[in-house]
Amino acid sequence: MRLQYPPNVRIIEVPCTGKVDVMHLLMAFEYGADGVIVVGCMEGDCHYSVGNLYAKKRVNRVKEILDKVGIGGDRVAMYNLSSGMGGRFAEIVKEITNKVLELGPSPIKGAAGQATRPIAEATT
């Protein structure tokens, strides 16, 4: 469609958003992501039946955690669209980019502190 959307987004493809784990989202923030979105199929249209519903629950859990640890739950969001909705995708990216610009960079980047551990393997 050759639509324009902000270049600062890194896309990671998964066969179904049901594959996205809470740990994937948290680790993205640990590594300094300013915002993370999970983009799944329309509810009821999930090819694997309820994968996107699990994803929604996990995103909500991460929102809650981020609010409580001082990162801010607004930095993560779940969106639903079908593969034909290119225009909507561009819209979504603009939306989250604007939101993150509003919120500023993640407090993790350039923080005085650093909580470390050996890099964890991704969980399933």
Added chain:
Amino acid sequence: MIKAVPKPLEEVLGLVKDFNKVLIAGCDGCVTVCEAGGLKEAKVLASALRLYFTQAGRQAQVDETSVTRQCEKEYLAQLSENMDTYDAVVSLACGVGVQYLAEVYNNKIVYPGVDTCFMGVNEERGVYSERCQACGRCILAETGGVCPIARCSKRMLNGPCGGSDKGKCEISKDVPCGWELIYERLKTLGQLDRFEKPVDPKDWTTSRDGGPRKIVREDLRI
């Protein structure tokens, strides 16, 4: 199995916020089954704590691990290698495991990371309900396989009470009347005659009321 729920994150943060080296110790037993304190949950908690410490400007180290079960010293021993590194441990095991870990590593600060709730069943994923109160003298043979101590809010042995309403307990529509369940089961089994004989007061010495309990099986010891 034992059912537990994760403690609110803010409560755990409050416990460990002043430490610099924290270990989150999960358990592969009961708390894994009810998704409260297994390795998966330990990783999530550790990550949340790392984010917290970092944004708070602290130099901290948060590790996660899990052992087969924390109610066994043999498995707790596996933690000994690095235990000295930590200022505090958050154990995600049930209350039993937290205590045993604290006993084995008795000079370490050990905090609970879950609230241990009851012994019960998995009705479906994420829905658990109580079945046993460990009274120490099982009477399920007399009540058609439904326990009045665990499932009657008043632990009556001669129920139901006058508050039993359309199969529900007076305290909530979400709680089935334990004695109605017993009645239905005895009816199915053709044992309703059990109902009319008064049951004598229970000997509570084998339950919590008798004091902390211990089992010694001489047949298993040499």
Added chain:
Amino acid sequence: MSAQTPSKLQKIIASGAFAVTSEVGPPRSADGAVIEHKGNLIKDYVDAINVTDNQTSVCRVCSLACCIRLKLMGLEPVLQMVTRDRNRIALQSDILGAASFGINNMLCLTGDHQHFGDHATAANVFDLDSIQLIQTVKMMRDEGRLLGGFEFEVRPQMFIGAAANPFAGPNVAMRASRLAKKVAAGVQFVQTQCIYNMDTFKEFMKIIVDRGLHEKVAVLAGITPMKNVGMAKYMQKRVPGIDVPDDIVRRIGGVPKEKQAEEGLNLAVEQIQELKEVPGVRGFHIMAIEWEEKVPGIVERAGLYPRPQAA
């Protein structure tokens, strides 16, 4: 109704007359005058006065203290005792205490769960249930023995009562069966939950009479007058174990607000008249919660005044 006790209530029941009992609710402070006042309001219109025991798990002056006060006033108390708050040691202790003041009637109850009251975070006891409490007081009275085995001389002379609820689950036949169990445990009289569904109650009484239980236990029918339609709806929807048919709610709600109390009292009197004809009914237990002043009127209009003097 085997054992004879000095209970005036037992004597009146045995005489064949309809017995009348009522209840008074103690205050939520250390005010001794309330029970004295309530007792005086109704004393000539009832044969015995129940004092509730932390009813609906709301902490009030204890039933034992109030019963002692009534006894010292020359009245006939019924000590209501729930097993929710006291273990077997305290229950037996309170029975001995009541008996030491010559109290001769008690009502053995399990008790509402503390969830309902003002101390929902309290631990509960339920060491015994109502049926085990009946067994216990019977043993104390007839054998001079405590549950732990200790034997003693001066025995409580208790006329043993309990509650019966024909309207609770699982079904009427089982509620009658439960009454049979209480009889087997030693109960001598029961006061029923307040009645609005006459059909269900009559069905219950028929089973009781068919089984011959009416000769072993005196059933006192529970009557609670409705103050207004709000009370009728509340009891219908929000109180477990009470059955208020829609036509009762319609009847009370069908008259103007200022006339509803009168209608409720009319209904109570009609209920008593109807229940007098039901075989097995040996009397009435009038529960006019915080409306004790209406009891004399109900008793008079129902043709139950004056009360017989016990022989």
